[in-house]
Amino acid sequence: MTAGPGVVALHGWDWLQLLGHFLLLSLLSVGGALTTAPEMHRYLVLQQRWLGEAQFSSSITLAQAAPGPNILFVALLGWNLGMNSGGPLLALAGVVLSLTGILLPSTIVTHLASQWGHRNRHLRGVRAFKQGMAPVVIGLMLATGWILARASHDTGSGAALWLLTATTALLVWRTRLHVLWLLAAGALLGILGVV
Amino acid sequence: MTDHETLPEDQPGPRSLTDLFLTFTWLAVQGFGGVMAVAHRELVERKRWLTQAAFVEEWAVAQIMPGPNVMNLSLVIGGRRFGWRGALAAMAGMLALPLLLVLLLAVAYGQVGQHPAVARALRGMGAVAAGLIMAAGLRLSGGLKGHPLGGPACGALAVAAFGGVALLHWPMPFVLLGLGGVACLATYARLNP
Numbered sequence: 001m002t003a004g005p006g007v008v009a010l011h012g013w014d015w016l017q018l019l020g021h022f023l024l025l026s027l028l029s030v031g032g033a034l035t036t037a038p039e040m041h042r043y044l045v046l047q048q049r050w051l052g053e054a055q056f057s058s059s060i061t062l063a064q065a066a067p068g069p070n071i072l073f074v075a076l077l078g079w080n081l082g083m084n085s086g087g088p089l090l091a092l093a094g095v096v097l098s099l100t101g102i103l104l105p106s107t108i109v110t111h112l113a114s115q116w117g118h119r120n121r122h123l124r125g126v127r128a129f130k131q132g133m134a135p136v137v138i139g140l141m142l143a144t145g146w147i148l149a150r151a152s153h154d155t156g157s158g159a160a161l162w163l164l165t166a167t168t169a170l171l172v173w174r175t176r177l178h179v180l181w182l183l184a185a186g187a188l189l190g191i192l193g194v195v
Numbered sequence: 196m197t198d199h200e201t202l203p204e205d206q207p208g209p210r211s212l213t214d215l216f217l218t219f220t221w222l223a224v225q226g227f228g229g230v231m232a233v234a235h236r237e238l239v240e241r242k243r244w245l246t247q248a249a250f251v252e253e254w255a256v257a258q259i260m261p262g263p264n265v266m267n268l269s270l271v272i273g274g275r276r277f278g279w280r281g282a283l284a285a286m287a288g289m290l291a292l293p294l295l296l297v298l299l300l301a302v303a304y305g306q307v308g309q310h311p312a313v314a315r316a317l318r319g320m321g322a323v324a325a326g327l328i329m330a331a332g333l334r335l336s337g338g339l340k341g342h343p344l345g346g347p348a349c350g351a352l353a354v355a356a357f358g359g360v361a362l363l364h365w366p367m368p369f370v371l372l373g374l375g376g377v378a379c380l381a382t383y384a385r386l387n388p
Binding site: 180 | 227254258262293296323328329330331335338339343350357370374378379386388
């Protein structure tokens, strides 16, 4: 992840601006971690020139490939910002600052809302909200799988990848096969060039 | 969807903050390409902390609130029995070890990232990860039994949400608020006060 030409280091005041930007985005991040990625790209890469294009896209790819929540791409953005500005120590500071910024406001809001909802779970409105949302949420989950499948479709041999996705969905739906076996099989099929 | 709102006394749940931290660490490190599918498997099917129906409901809350969905899910579940300390323990479990792993990966990526076999392996794992999420959606549809709106209407709403986001590329927040709003109002009308 080299910085590339034309990338600017962050200095004292810039870090505060960065924190402010992430704090604000946190409150706007309805619908998942990756919904804010386009705005982060606009701010960090295009406007401030703190990150290179390749650094930005590889941060997202790596976070998707690694285990754990996708929001860790923000930690990698912070890491790269720090590396561009000085080295590993600043990079660690960048990780902490970025994750705190993107998580703190949303965590407070969601925690308070969820505690309120649980205390009032017998209210007709709260029950209607939770049960009414269920079919829509299930449809969105299937859509997320579809979008992820299409993303890998772009770079690989289409039919085989779709077959792998569909087979996985059926196996997990109908059997108790452990997820890690399936992921290992996917990696192996990829290395062998089958998909 | 009958009595999941009043959990029975013997409903299993997190025993301690450490239990929360370790449970969420374990499910996070299994979550390649997203944690939701693993969270469903661990929390509903293995640990039985939540019923299918309750999982869908908590997931709806996690999606509608600001913040990353799986982080919201962990803080809602952690906060349910242990308040804000439980929420923090669950979130810390979700983040700590995966953060370390992803940073190590970022350092290693500089060395091997250009190797084509690595890219091909990641692509295969990506296709599997997509299937995992679809399977979780299919399994959760079992939780719709006894839904106040009935099977056909639930099916239509799910298909509409899928089509809008996957095929027509509508922004997810609009679909949640629009279709979700209609579904909530219809459910409200059907529920006993």
